[in-house]
Amino acid sequence: MNSTKPLSLPRYRWPGGVRTGVWFLLVALLCLPFADLDVSSLDPWREIGRMLQGVISPQLMDPVLVTEALLATLAFAFAGVALAVICGFLLALMFHNLLVRAICALIRSIHELFWALIFLQFFGLHPLTGLLAIAVPYCGIFARMYAEIFDQVATQPEKALPVGSGFFSALLYTRLPQAWPHLVSYTSYRLECGIRSSAILGFVGLPTLGYYLESSFSQGYYSEVAGLMILFYLLIATKKLWLRRWTLPLFLLGSPFFMGSGMPIIWGNVGRFFSQDIIPAPLRSGDASLHSLVDWAGTIVMDQALPGVWNTLLLSQIALVVTGLFALLFFPLINRYCFDTVGRIPGHIFLVVARSTPEYLLAYILLQLLGPSMLPAVIALAIHNGALIGYLTGRNSNEIRLRPDAPERRTDRYFYELLPRSYPAFLSFMLYRWEVIMRETAILGILGIQTIGFFVDSAIQEIRFDVALLLILIAAMMNILVDLLARRIQLHP
Amino acid sequence: MLRILIRGLFLMLLAGAVNAAPVFVFTAIPDQDETQLKQRFQKVADYLQQELKTEVRFIPVKSYAASITAFRNNQVQLAWFGGLSGVQARELVPGSRAVAQGVEDPEFKSFFIANTSTGISPSDHLPESLRGLTFTFGSKGSTSGRLMPEYNLREQFGIGPDELFSRVGFSGNHSRTIALVESGAYQVGALNYKVWETAVAEGKVDTSKVQVIWETPTYPDYQWSVRGDLDAVYGDGFTARLEKALLEMNDPELLNSFPRSGFIPASNDDFEPVRKVARQVGLLD
Numbered sequence: 137m138n139s140t141k142p143l144s145l146p147r148y149r150w151p152g153g154v155r156t157g158v159w160f161l162l163v164a165l166l167c168l169p170f171a172d173l174d175v176s177s178l179d180p181w182r183e184i185g186r187m188l189q190g191v192i193s194p195q196l197m198d199p200v201l202v203t204e205a206l207l208a209t210l211a212f213a214f215a216g217v218a219l220a221v222i223c224g225f226l227l228a229l230m231f232h233n234l235l236v237r238a239i240c241a242l243i244r245s246i247h248e249l250f251w252a253l254i255f256l257q258f259f260g261l262h263p264l265t266g267l268l269a270i271a272v273p274y275c276g277i278f279a280r281m282y283a284e285i286f287d288q289v290a291t292q293p294e295k296a297l298p299v300g301s302g303f304f305s306a307l308l309y310t311r312l313p314q315a316w317p318h319l320v321s322y323t324s325y326r327l328e329c330g331i332r333s334s335a336i337l338g339f340v341g342l343p344t345l346g347y348y349l350e351s352s353f354s355q356g357y358y359s360e361v362a363g364l365m366i367l368f369y370l371l372i373a374t375k376k377l378w379l380r381r382w383t384l385p386l387f388l389l390g391s392p393f394f395m396g397s398g399m400p401i402i403w404g405n406v407g408r409f410f411s412q413d414i415i416p417a418p419l420r421s422g423d424a425s426l427h428s429l430v431d432w433a434g435t436i437v438m439d440q441a442l443p444g445v446w447n448t449l450l451l452s453q454i455a456l457v458v459t460g461l462f463a464l465l466f467f468p469l470i471n472r473y474c475f476d477t478v479g480r481i482p483g484h485i486f487l488v489v490a491r492s493t494p495e496y497l498l499a500y501i502l503l504q505l506l507g508p509s510m511l512p513a514v515i516a517l518a519i520h521n522g523a524l525i526g527y528l529t530g531r532n533s534n535e536i537r538l539r540p541d542a543p544e545r546r547t548d549r550y551f552y553e554l555l556p557r558s559y560p561a562f563l564s565f566m567l568y569r570w571e572v573i574m575r576e577t578a579i580l581g582i583l584g585i586q587t588i589g590f591f592v593d594s595a596i597q598e599i600r601f602d603v604a605l606l607l608i609l610i611a612a613m614m615n616i617l618v619d620l621l622a623r624r625i626q627l628h629p
Numbered sequence: 630m631l632r633i634l635i636r637g638l639f640l641m642l643l644a645g646a647v648n649a650a651p652v653f654v655f656t657a658i659p660d661q662d663e664t665q666l667k668q669r670f671q672k673v674a675d676y677l678q679q680e681l682k683t684e685v686r687f688i689p690v691k692s693y694a695a696s697i698t699a700f701r702n703n704q705v706q707l708a709w710f711g712g713l714s715g716v717q718a719r720e721l722v723p724g725s726r727a728v729a730q731g732v733e734d735p736e737f738k739s740f741f742i743a744n745t746s747t748g749i750s751p752s753d754h755l756p757e758s759l760r761g762l763t764f765t766f767g768s769k770g771s772t773s774g775r776l777m778p779e780y781n782l783r784e785q786f787g788i789g790p791d792e793l794f795s796r797v798g799f800s801g802n803h804s805r806t807i808a809l810v811e812s813g814a815y816q817v818g819a820l821n822y823k824v825w826e827t828a829v830a831e832g833k834v835d836t837s838k839v840q841v842i843w844e845t846p847t848y849p850d851y852q853w854s855v856r857g858d859l860d861a862v863y864g865d866g867f868t869a870r871l872e873k874a875l876l877e878m879n880d881p882e883l884l885n886s887f888p889r890s891g892f893i894p895a896s897n898d899d900f901e902p903v904r905k906v907a908r909q910v911g912l913l914d
Contacts, residue, residue: 341691399704
């Protein structure tokens with residue numbers, strides 16, 4: 137009964153990861169014709185020249201002010217992250233609850249600058265504004281990551297516990313010890329993000345580094361900017377030296393005292409914000425009807441949300457692909473099969489500087505140089521995120537063991553060995569980063585690029601907080617959708 | 630760690646409560662270079678402190694909206710607003726009043742400036758050749774850098790700036806508008822005429838690269854606005870003394886830093902034209 141099977145050539149199928157990458161590439165190429173990528177500045181070189189002059193002649197402004205700003209930057213970061221760690225940890229324990237998961241998804245999908253703009257409306261320039269602007273979104277992030285870490289620990293030890301051991305014993309004796317190193321390393325990474333976020337909060341008026349960066353920048357005092365930036369890089373690069381187990385309590389205890397005093401809080405303002413300011417305008421006025429509410433929302437969606445969402449999508453998809461290309465270009469710089477120990481030093485320095493510079497700040501600088509369009513935003517997002525993913529991919533690629541017959545030439549080794557074997561890890565970093573890039577893209581609107589942040593900022597400038605909140609929620613929904621999509625692709629590439 | 634944090638929060642709130650002792654705080658819209666603003670308003674703070682015999686503090690903010698919010702939230706009691714921000718702020722704070730304005734403010738105007746590479750020359754109307762160029766306002770909430778220029782553009786061309794120009798931006802403040810049009814990042818811009826004149830007088834503008842091409846009709850602009858509840862906090866007659874002090878600012882150095890030749894009384898009604906225009910343009914409900 138056995139007949140010979142007709143001989144058929146196996147059909148070649150592209151690995152799923154490669155197909156995913158190609159899809160993203162195609163989408164970005166489709167976006168290109170619609171995106172505004174002009175260099176509109178007539179003479180960018182003059183400004184670049186002035187900036188370079190500033191870089192080679194860095195200057196410290198008033199040392200007292202700078203020290204205060206640095207301390208405030210650290211204070212907001214430490215206190216904000218600490219509060220987020222506590223709340224995030226507690227929420228992580230309840231993460232199986234759908235409501236908790238939804239709340240966490242919502243609060244982390246709203247960017248810390250948006251949170252700051254919201255808190256500013258009723259707390260004003262009070263330390264609480266900065267503290268909560270970091271703590272609230274980070275709490276949502278911690279809850280999710282901690283929950284994922286807890287899910288990955290082995291369950292056998294828990295089963296070995298005596299019958300009747302409670303939830304807390306199980307947590308304390310089995311899950312926590314196993315998860316601990318991962319929790320610590322993730323929290324430490326987040327602290328670095330917190331320092332960056334804290335610095336950026338200065339752009340809306342809190343007394344951190346960004347406050348002085350914005351002032352000096354907008355007035356063209358590039359030497360002062362260079363001085364501040366160098367301090368900031370040193371602060372981040374030396375984190376391992378000053379952040380020790382025994383210094384941590386000092387920072388935490390000290391942080392409440394270095395946030396500046398700001399203006400007093402008046403609690404009546406908080407009530408007013410929630411009971412009046414954010415209530416849609418038609419509901420506040422006399423003729424509250426479903427019709428007027430639909431009209432109101434319809435106008436906002438058509439005139440502001442849709443163009444904002446469209447531009448945010450265009451920009452973030454292009455930025456995502458350029459980020460990926462940059463990361464693939466950058467990661468060999470720190471790969472041990474490409475460069476020797478000394479040769480990797482410049483690469484490491486470049487990647488530290490690029491990933492420590494917040495994209496908001498980079499975009500701000502590039503906008504001054506290249507003029508207003510999406511181009512500076514794409515470059516800024518790609519440099520910062522490309523350096524970050526390049527660093528992660530590079531670290532990952534150092535664990536690869538070359539096959540004995542691996543090519544000798546560096547380019548061959550990269551294309552035939554390192555690239556294919558690093559690609560799955562790279563893709564998964566990128567998918568994680570997708571949502572972050574989208575969130576940052578929205579925020580860059582505050583700088584004048586017409587993503588959804590631009591319309592949020594306009595609404596706030598027009599003292600229309602109902603509109604601002606609606607737009608912020610729309611931006612949040614976008615981020616949540618992208619996050620869901622990214623995880624789906626992650627599971628079934 | 631929780632206890633530390635709670636203690637920290639408590640201390641912060643306590644610090645807030647202690648600060649609530651009546652220090653008189655004022656702010657101003659960040660309409661031009663911050664260094665200049667800080668110098669100017671520090672002088673004003675010193676002067677007011679001397680006149681009012683109470684501690685006076687100036688708080689700089691980063692946006693027009695932030696100054697309005699601070700005024701509304703009673704975190705500042707006095708503010709140097711533009712025409713539009715004043716109208717917005719007083720609408721939100723019942724009982725608040727415009728009390729003083731610069732001698733020049735009832736007849737304020739905006740300049741339209743253009744990069745010389747556009748070839749547009751000064752004239753007595755907005756030229757047709759503006760169509761399709763790139764254009765920058767100042768801050769989104771500015772009267773002289775946004776509201777009035779937008780109003781005049783709409784009057785002249787019958788369409789909004791988004792349709793008229795190939796690209797519309799917001800530089801953030803008047804000083805940046807000059808810098809951006811001078812560098813060519815934008816071809817045309819509109820700004821506060823006082824900031825332009827001061828910058829030119831101080832030699833900060835390369836007039837071979839950027840020049841004034843049109844000036845708007847006049848309108849009322851900047852003013853000092855106070856909240857209505859000052860006397861209850863700072864004692865009877867405080868508002869009257871404050872008004873008097875503002876009107877009597879006559880130190881030439883102080884006036885020059887604004888720059889205004891003096892201060893005259895103002896009332897809410899003086900800014901009715903601004904409110905009308907803001908409604909028409911859609912910046913006010």
